[in-house]
Amino acid sequence: VGEMLEHSFYQIINLVQIIFLHTVSDKSLLSRMVALFAVTAPWIFRQSFPINSFSANYNSKKPGTDPTSLIDILYRIKKYQYLFYKHFMLHGLNVSVAVWGLSVAQKLFFRTYWLGLNAAYVMEFFLQTMVKRRYVSQNCMLQMNVFLMICSTIAALHLVNVISAPVSLLSLWLNFVNRKREMMNVAIISLFAHLLIATGF
Numbered sequence: 001v002g003e004m005l006e007h008s009f010y011q012i013i014n015l016v017q018i019i020f021l022h023t024v025s026d027k028s029l030l031s032r033m034v035a036l037f038a039v040t041a042p043w044i045f046r047q048s049f050p051i052n053s054f055s056a057n058y059n060s061k062k063p064g065t066d067p068t069s070l071i072d073i074l075y076r077i078k079k080y081q082y083l084f085y086k087h088f089m090l091h092g093l094n095v096s097v098a099v100w101g102l103s104v105a106q107k108l109f110f111r112t113y114w115l116g117l118n119a120a121y122v123m124e125f126f127l128q129t130m131v132k133r134r135y136v137s138q139n140c141m142l143q144m145n146v147f148l149m150i151c152s153t154i155a156a157l158h159l160v161n162v163i164s165a166p167v168s169l170l171s172l173w174l175n176f177v178n179r180k181r182e183m184m185n186v187a188i189i190s191l192f193a194h195l196l197i198a199t200g201f
Contacts, residue, residue, distance in 0.1 A: 025103035036098035043182035092168030109158035116152030
């Protein structure tokens with residue numbers, strides 16, 4: 001139940017992001033900035049939803065267990081993929097669209113990425129159900145998840161080309177030094193993006 005509630009938060013994030021991306025590209029800079037903070041606002045309520053740490057799946061192992069097992073490695077990969085998603089494909093993309101006025105929602109590479117992202121969310125719950133009912137093993141589920149991760153990552157790499165790398169990297173850095181303050185962090189990286197424009201970067 002906790003994981004389902006946590007995923008419901010990210011489905012809300014997906015919904016507000018896709019509305020944002022489809023509606024702001026032809027708006028004024030002021031309107032885009034207001035919309036940026038509106039699309040970031042759900043993070044204010046993040047602590048109201050369960051938080052399942054990726055690292056808990058490999059840091060809480062019993063002594064003597066293999067830290068290089070397939071399951072541990074895949075959980076680590078999922079953690080890094082989540083960080084990439086949050087700071088490049090979410091905050092980085094939203095700020096890039098708001099500040100530079102990019103239009104990506106109608107692009108084929110974005111639609112492919114968006115399909116892969118949402119398929120991964122749906123399939124993760126479906127596969128977990130299959131494991132709980134013992135129709136497939138956990139290793140089989142994780143291997144299927146790897147396939148989904150690879151497909152969505154390939155599509156995401158095309159989208160990365162239109163996202164500001166400095167903005168996304170700053171967002172990633174703030175994730176570690178200014179944790180759980182998404183609104184403030186987005187404000188900081190937005191100011192940084194405007195600074196990049198002002199300096200002709």
